[in-house]
Amino acid sequence: MADLVEGATGLEAAERIARHDLARLNYPPANWVPERFGPDGKRVLDVLVVGAGMCGQTAGWNLLREGIRNIRVIERNGHRREGPWNTTARMPILRSPKHLTGPDLGVPSLTFRAWYEAQHGSEGWEQLYxxxxxxWLDYLLWVRQVVDLPVENGVALEHVEPAGKFLKATLSTGEAIRVRKLVLASGRDGSGGFKWPRFPSFDPDGPKRAGRIFHTLEEIDFSRFVGKRIGVLGVLATAIDNAATALEAGAREAICYARRPHLPQVNKSKGASFPGFQRGQGMLDDDWRWQIYTYMLSAGSPPPHESVLRAQKLPGFSFRFAEPWLDVVIExxxxTVKTTKATKRFDVVLMGTGFDVDMSRRPELASFASNIKLWGDTRAPEEAKANVEAALYPYLGPGFELMEKEPGRTPLLSNIHLFNWGSILSHGALAGDIPGLFVGSPRLVQAISHSLFRADVAQHAENMFNQEDPELEPTDYFVPRERRSGTL
Ligand SMILES: Cc1cc2nc3c(=O)[nH]c(=O)nc-3n(C[C@H](O)[C@H](O)[C@H](O)COP(=O)(O)OP(=O)(O)OC[C@H]3O[C@@H](n4cnc5c(N)ncnc54)[C@H](O)[C@@H]3O)c2cc1C
Incomplete structure (x- = not known):
């Protein structure tokens, strides 16, 4: 090992060790998926991964590791702007504990700890809170570089539709490509969009919103808020971190409002964050899965105490509990915000209201949306009515594939795998939070691998029947094929 890192230190040494480990694991294996050609004579892509955030890059690497190499990974944003970390996330530290694994796919030298220790030593790791x-972003990009995953930044999926036996994906570059499998690793809002509250005088799509009302998951220039009074709807993690960011940028006041009488106190997802739950949730019957996640969705999750501590020490910060908003008027x-207790003027309002899961809001899936099976289609009408949000989650198959509401109408739907937050009711949090990724990514890739293998099983079997390998040639017992009898 000393030879391996000779002349290198820090991350360069860590990269050499990790590359050596990958070589020991015979990475990357040869491609085994037979070529397919479309009517235009062009080779059909085996897998298109949409999104190169944490889930997309892990899925892409996992596919290469399984010898599925005719893939492309596209990412709408530019380099270092993948995911929320350097765009819309406003907390100084991750909520998760530092020892989490996932994007490393089980390779110790590719863990966050390996990346961190390479730069700060084991003492630095011990001291890290x-x-x-x-x-976290730099770590993810380092993993991507070490595993040699090609990512096309600045390329978005715009539309997908059936085209004969394949899917046709239209990209923002104008390119239209035929693909066999599509993985939508498009992030937290990838199965819907921003959730906007409804108020009589507020239109989120109206022109008056610009510069006055923002969603906390939007990109925002906080330097514009110096001296301003900010009203924040919401008291969970992003609402508080947005309020704190505004105050730290020079805002005069930031008030976070909630309907509820106090902050939620218990992070229920922690109780579901161990391998048994992570592997087992997706294997449960519908009743259990529905019961677990409707409970989880309604329980809510407290903001990290670090975010609350950050905000509560800032002059100008306050919470208003049990004070729902009734209307929002932009002048x-x-x-002007009217609440159940007062009317208050703000310069700017931030809506910390999260995002919806609603497949009908995804423009890229418009050709399929009406036939996507949802959890609401599987529950009794009164249950679906009582859990309107949960009822809109897609009902996925065992490999994260979308399923048909009306079987046979859009059969190619099962070639679209939803590897984002929308999968939680079906599989648990395996494609959204960091801890579940070590279960989610292999499950997704195994399903794709089975399906691609099954589609060509006759050819694979034929290749095996015809296989010729003169392994015994160097010995005295080699028999050429034409003289063999009884056994091949
Ligand atoms: C503020 C914040 C803090 C979080 N903190 C934690 C934490 O501490 N611990 C934890 O476990 N989880 C945390 N999470 C949850 C989760 O880990 C992150 O959301 C993580 O980024 C999920 O990875 P992802 O790949 O699913 O989505 P993302 O990282 O968002 O990546 C999706 C990518 O898809 C791209 N994309 C979308 N549509 C298209 C398209 N049509 N074409 C091409 N590209 C497209 C996007 O540009 C984006 O880069 C946090 C989430 C947020 C928002």
């Missing part, structure tokens, strides 16, 4: 937000010089 939690992962800094941008360190030329500010926003």
């Amino acid at each position: 939690k992962v800094k937000r941008l360190d 030329s010089d500010g926003v």
